[in-house]
Amino acid sequence: MLLPKRLICALAAMVFTAVAVLLPSPAAHADGRSPNSDGLMREEVSFRGGGGLTLHGTVLSPVTPQATGARPGIVLVGGSGPGPREEYRQEAESFALAGITTLVYDKRTVRYSTMDRDFGLLAEDALAGVRLLRGRGGVDPRHVGLWGFSEGGWVAPLAAARSSDVAFVITIGGPGYSPLRTQTWNLTNRLQRRGITGSYLHAVKGPAAQLIDSTAPFPEGDYDPLPVWKRLHRTPVLALWGDHDTQVPPLESARIIERALADAGNGHVVIRFLGEAAHNGHRTSDGFDRIGGPLYQGKRLGALAPGYMDTMTSWVHAVASGHPPPSSTAPAPAQAAASTPTSGTWYAWLAPVLLLLGFASYPVSGALRRITGRPRPRTRWCVALWRWLAGLGLVATTVALLCPIVVFTAGDGAATPVVAGRPVGWLVAQVLSIAVVALTGVAAVTAVTAWRRRFEHPSADARPVQSTAARATVMVTAVLFVPWALWWGTLRP
Template sequence: MVLAVTALAPPASAASAASVTNDEVTFQNGGVTLHGTVVAPPGGTKLPGLVMVHGSGEHGRDDYREQAEAFARQGIATLIYDKRTEGYSQFERSYSTLADDALAAVSVLRKRSDVDPARVGIWGLSEGGWVAPLAASRSADVAFVVTLGANGVEPSRQQAWAIENQLRRLGMDGSIVRMASSTMLRQLIGGGVFPEAYYDPVPVLKSLRQPVLGIWGAKDILTPPGEAVGIFRETVAHHTLRVFPDAQHQLRRTTDGFDKLPGYAPGYLELVGAWVNNPPGASTADAPPAQDRPSTAVAPAAWYEPTWLHLAVPAFLLIAFAWYPLVRRGPAARAGRWLSATGLLAVLGFLVVDVLIQLTMGKGLGPVVAGRPLPWSALQLLSLGAVAATIGTAVAWWRHRGLRLGVPLAGGVVFVPWAVYWGLLGI
């Protein structure tokens, strides 16, 4: 339940400000120049300051302008800035660098004549919920921290939980869910597509001495909110933890966590304004919201999971299964034809499904029957056919040994553990 915030209302003169000012600023970190805007109430003095740190992905300052203006109308000088693009991508990112970006922005606010330098803090959404505490842990210049949809678990663990939520919403279950939320994710991490995957936020949270306002939507489907509230409560020394029952990851209104209704959860913007203007002295926390299931740690890739191997195996399988129809010399066998056909279709089909899951989070796979999208069911049937054809090809090869049957047979032998690994031979 959300704590009433009327007792912590900001000063009337600040709360009643009808307009805001916008001052363009630039600041640097590591040779990169960042551009931002300070949104503040006109004519203010000794104002608290707030730097807003982005969620994951590409973001400009305007993504947070609505909230910044709401905070400014409550008497807070709020700095929003364009997120760096240099050194930040799907293959490269550093929470340490992003934290230093935030600290450079804090320095800008602390130097303003209308801001009290002892009352400047950092607000962080989602990925910013890892970055903002990290920045605060490095500098006494940060007076407080506000997090929105923050995680207490590793990014890989959070991502696996979120992927499973998306697929289960579509009615999926079983091996395709395990493949996407575990096997595929480990391969992406091993291939360098998910930097900072194993960042552990707990040591940083334990080190914080500043007051922390943590806010979550109870219907968050990207961050496991129940676990996050519990971890923040156990690790952050001075905390105010609030849960909004009908809010999603970004504290927008929602019915189920997946849709995003107009406006923010009632009371969210006022809570931040009131708390920043007057942080409470004692720690308080709402009860952690219920989760359908706990998140699960994603193990690093094992010795048999190097990226190069899992790129090489499909290439070998395609060559091996295409060998039989392309090479005319040697004995023919019906099992060889079946192995060639089922094996090629299973491998090519899996590669297409894998890409579709990554691009559409399962939405491009069509109807779901008995927990499986129809393309996945077809791939599993093809895989069973390939296993049967491998046995038949082995019998034919034993009678008529030669490369024409031997190469696809080798492909069939490799196909079985590969298909088990990717869930094509799972339930």
């Protein structure tokens, strides 16, 4: 006799429920970890970073237990920007699949911005991650190290220099220079890719960078990584750069770091360059694009470059086995252009300040004349000449200053649109500078003519053409503007 359809369904549901209860669940780990179909165990963790800030991350490890002993561990320290852990998922999974327990965490957003940055605080975050891994079961506390990308190439060595808990350091795209010099080189490459040439590039990598360095508006802009590298006497180091790195000068950085560690007596420094790799070690054709890989916020991250992960994981296992590879340096690829020193000078900030004050003195003196009720000038066209000279000088100096400096905060996109190899704003600054020079010549002739007339006819109308002090100030300022504009670049091709 056939059972009713509802009774059959009820019996089937009871059977499935019993099986689910009796069989072990793949997610039923006492510590809350959950395995995935890719063979990795992932655990969401929270820990206290620098200043007591709570950071959130993921610990990844293989599902297959270690055959003998405990696994090495590695903490991933991201590059500049907000740095969510998703950006480094490919690296984290590759390390874990190679048998290295990996912590990847979201970068702090508190006390981290363009105008508020502290590498020491970021190093404390990284060390907190190291302590977390060292305290986990199945992780060898003697072999937990740091991986630092880009900005992390400043942070990871600093953390290692502060604590003997860091067993090794890996960097990818690690800078050998200060953030300001490195960013200047990066911006120059990006501006050239946009078709910008000539005096604007000169202004960005020369006078503008020197002005920023002398006024120090950006935190950590002058950070020098060299003393930190020299403190890593015994810590094994693997330093990698993509052969198409356009954000950090790879050849120069490699030489600086190699020399610093050699001076420190470190005999376990391996320096390598990755083929077909961009700044982040991912595949590229020119250093600017990314080939393959997942999408992140609408942008392609790029697939891992050939040999990138194998180089790192085999090196970590060699270190963990007690046999860190001896120092060696691979031949470096050609670097497109050398970086430019960005040391600030006193005249880099004093000259524009004097120019702005000098040109502003004329409208200020005019306002004071009206307030005090002094007589009106008798030659209106002459007054208009000096007024135009002061006004154009003030605008020309301001535009010339802002146009190259803004790219340091807003990026190379702020230099668009581009006309004749120059940003439109820079062309405006150049036209204004030429106008200032022309008006300076006219004003000089007018001033000499007025002085002669007044000397030859002392009994003429005693009403002033305009304040002698104001005219003299504007004239001197306009004359000084010429060498400054030549140095800054607005009077250069």
